[in-house]
Amino acid sequence: MLDNLRSMAVFASVVRHGSFSGAAKELGITTSAVSQQIRSLETDLGVSLLHRSTRKLSLSEAGESLYAAALQMVKAAEQGRDSVIQLKDEISGSLRIATTPELTKAYLLPALSAWLAEHENLTLNLISRGNQADMIEDRIDVALIMSEGNQGTALTTIKQVLVASPEYLNSHEKIETPKQLSNHQIVLASEKSSESLEFRKNGEKTSVRVHSRLYSNDYNTALYLASAGYGVLKTNELVAKELLASGKLQVVLPEYELPVLRISAVTANKEQMTAKAQKCVEALQDYFKK
Numbered sequence: 078m079l080d081n082l083r084s085m086a087v088f089a090s091v092v093r094h095g096s097f098s099g100a101a102k103e104l105g106i107t108t109s110a111v112s113q114q115i116r117s118l119e120t121d122l123g124v125s126l127l128h129r130s131t132r133k134l135s136l137s138e139a140g141e142s143l144y145a146a147a148l149q150m151v152k153a154a155e156q157g158r159d160s161v162i163q164l165k166d167e168i169s170g171s172l173r174i175a176t177t178p179e180l181t182k183a184y185l186l187p188a189l190s191a192w193l194a195e196h197e198n199l200t201l202n203l204i205s206r207g208n209q210a211d212m213i214e215d216r217i218d219v220a221l222i223m224s225e226g227n228q229g230t231a232l233t234t235i236k237q238v239l240v241a242s243p244e245y246l247n248s249h250e251k252i253e254t255p256k257q258l259s260n261h262q263i264v265l266a267s268e269k270s271s272e273s274l275e276f277r278k279n280g281e282k283t284s285v286r287v288h289s290r291l292y293s294n295d296y297n298t299a300l301y302l303a304s305a306g307y308g309v310l311k312t313n314e315l316v317a318k319e320l321l322a323s324g325k326l327q328v329v330l331p332e333y334e335l336p337v338l339r340i341s342a343v344t345a346n347k348e349q350m351t352a353k354a355q356k357c358v359e360a361l362q363d364y365f366k367k
Contacts, residue, residue, distance in 0.1 A: 084117055087115065088115060090103050097112055156351060168356055170199065172199055172201055173215070174203055175215065177223075179296070181203060183315055185203075192356075204217065219357050227339065240320075245309070265310070266292070266299035266300075275336060276330070277333070297316075
């Protein structure tokens with residue numbers, strides 16, 4: 078049974094990295110040792126867990142079923158280790174936080190700097206995925222996210238704004254109302270080519286459906302397109318701060334309000350949340366209360 082548990086941990090690492098070599102690097106063993114562990118587990122269970130090809134690994138039906146259990150086993154082992162550490166009244170080990178570079182620079186590091194200094198045995202692993210992180214599969218302790226919805230523990234808010242380059246605004250029809258956006262080129266920071274924008278002015282709501290020929294799920298790419306004069310972009314004051322300050326972007330329809338973005342700390346459910354994750358969220362809350 079002990080050998081099976083070890084092999085399941087190796088199996089979980091292989092699936093997470095998508096390769097034997099990635100798992101070997103994480104676990105500090107050879108690729109052949111990883112391969113042997115997987116073969117041993119498949120032999121013991123009497124099923125094939127992975128479909129192997131020259132291009133990639135994929136899970137069999139049995140592999141998919143076992144992977145969920147393997148993830149829970151690894152998480153339980155990590156929690157057990159952390160629980161023992163906490164008995165010493167000491168916050169240590171690895172804390173995995175998923176966020177974006179912008180949130181790391183503007184909020185996360187300033188908020189946690191004093192807390193990290195108090196806990197020298199704590200290792201901070203920053204995962205640059207933000208809202209796209211899978212809390213279970215990526216073994217995330219805390220995710221610091223921006224969203225219009227209510228998720229996790231709310232910390233602060235950021236205004237959303239419409240922006241465009243001076244060159245674009247000077248060469249196109251003046252934008253005085255949201256409805257006029259349908260006559261303009263739109264850039265979207267999204268995986269979809271259309272989006273509904275909701276505005277509020279003097280208590281009245283206006284909704285406009287916009288469509289884009291240029292869109293990207295990467296904020297920096299969308300900002301580049303807008304600053305290069307390709308159209309009007311909905312963004313937020315945090316990521317556009319430097320471009321607005323330099324004059325490369327200007328706010329469009331400043332008298333109209335877009336929904337605010339909430340910065341929140343998201344954790345796993347209470348049964349899976351570690352003590353250090355809880356203390357991290359508390360440190361973030363304390364920072365934003367000041």
